[in-house]
Amino acid sequence: MQPAELTVENAEMSTSLGAGFWTGWAAGMAATLGAFAGAIYLFMHSGSPGGPMVGGVIVVAFTLALIAIANIPNMIRRKRGFGERIRAPYRRYTMRFLPAMFAYVFLLMAAVSYANSAEPTGSVAWAVAIAPAIPLIFAIRAIFLLPREEDDEYQRDRINRAYAWATGATLMVCTTVGFLDMFGVVPHLELWVMFPMWAIFMGVARCLPLGGAR
Amino acid sequence: MKNDLRVLRAQKGWSQGDLADALGVSRQSVNALETGKYDPSLPLAFRIARLFGKRVDEIFDDELGGFSKAAE
Numbered sequence: 606m607q608p609a610e611l612t613v614e615n616a617e618m619s620t621s622l623g624a625g626f627w628t629g630w631a632a633g634m635a636a637t638l639g640a641f642a643g644a645i646y647l648f649m650h651s652g653s654p655g656g657p658m659v660g661g662v663i664v665v666a667f668t669l670a671l672i673a674i675a676n677i678p679n680m681i682r683r684k685r686g687f688g689e690r691i692r693a694p695y696r697r698y699t700m701r702f703l704p705a706m707f708a709y710v711f712l713l714m715a716a717v718s719y720a721n722s723a724e725p726t727g728s729v730a731w732a733v734a735i736a737p738a739i740p741l742i743f744a745i746r747a748i749f750l751l752p753r754e755e756d757d758e759y760q761r762d763r764i765n766r767a768y769a770w771a772t773g774a775t776l777m778v779c780t781t782v783g784f785l786d787m788f789g790v791v792p793h794l795e796l797w798v799m800f801p802m803w804a805i806f807m808g809v810a811r812c813l814p815l816g817g818a819r
Numbered sequence: 820m821k822n823d824l825r826v827l828r829a830q831k832g833w834s835q836g837d838l839a840d841a842l843g844v845s846r847q848s849v850n851a852l853e854t855g856k857y858d859p860s861l862p863l864a865f866r867i868a869r870l871f872g873k874r875v876d877e878i879f880d881d882e883l884g885g886f887s888k889a890a891e
Contacts, residue, residue: 692845759848759857812855 611759622678633674641667657714664710668703694754708740741800766815771806775799821849821880825853842866 644663653660683690691699714731719725725733752768756762779799785791822840828838828849835853839846844863851857852867859867867876 757845757848758860758863759851760845762857 622681626678626681630674630677633677634671637667637670637674641671657718658711661707661711661714663779663804665707668707672703692757692760694756698747698755699753701750702744705744705747706742709737709744712740713737738797745800763815767807767810767813770810770813770815771803774806774810775803778802820858820888821882822852823856823878823880824849827878828853831871840845847860 641663644667645660648654648663649661679691716736720730720733748768752761752764755764779802782791782792782794788792824838828835831837833841835846839849842849842863843866848857852859864875864879868878871878872877
């Protein structure tokens with residue numbers, strides 16, 4: 606190994622935050638997730654005090670807290686001069702995706718609450734039913750604008766591979782479950798689960814070594 | 820595809836971040852290139868070659884007669 610290479614590698618090693626930091630960070634994440642689940646459980650099992658908007662506020666507040674905690678390692682690295690800047694395509698994606706998802710949470714809660722109390726019919730029922738889907742369409746638009754706007758070819762390749770993998774996995778599950786459902790051997794699967802299912806598969810795919818080399 | 824990127828970068832005394840900035844890509848891209856997890860597009864390969872003042876086939880080896888042959 607050449608001496609110059611050793612120097613460069615050592616400089617990169619110093620960006621490590623240490624096992625103690627990561628233990629604390631993981632504990633913080635787990636505690637926040639636990640508090641999130643606990644708050645939702647308490648909210649739903651105590652007659653939803655304050656109505657559906659309070660539920661929406663709980664979801665939005667904990668989501669923002671989780672995002673803040675997830676960003677702590679990179680914030681510290683940035684302060685030490687090693688961190689990666691949040692690149693413009695991701696900033697734009699976040700600014701599109703998060704408001705859409707928050708609007709979705711509030712509209713879903715409001716729609717369910719209104720439908721349960723007012724039992725609307727006709728065009729009002731249509732409007733109430735479609736309301737939560739509209740912000741999701743904007744969230745999906747944000748997801749598919751990301752690879753289009755990503756100017757780093759490696760990152761774009763990773764995103765596209767993850768999207769393709771998630772799409773394939775979702776199609777496989779939905780096709781299989783669809784036939785099982787048709788023959789009445791499994792409970793009916795609602796169509797709206799496809800997007801969260803795709804999003805979960807996409808999250809899994811981003812962690813997989815899908816490879817870009819031949 | 821094999822490449823000499825890590826060695827060339829080390830010879831310049833650059834970190835992965837320095838090389839990423841010089842190429843206008845992310846640090847993860849440089850890491851993926853160096854570890855052979857990602858093969859660059861032709862335009863990026865030419866940018867890399869130009870930066871180090873070499874030919875593309877002097878840096879990247881498709882193992883069918885790349886830089887090892889060019890060095891002869």
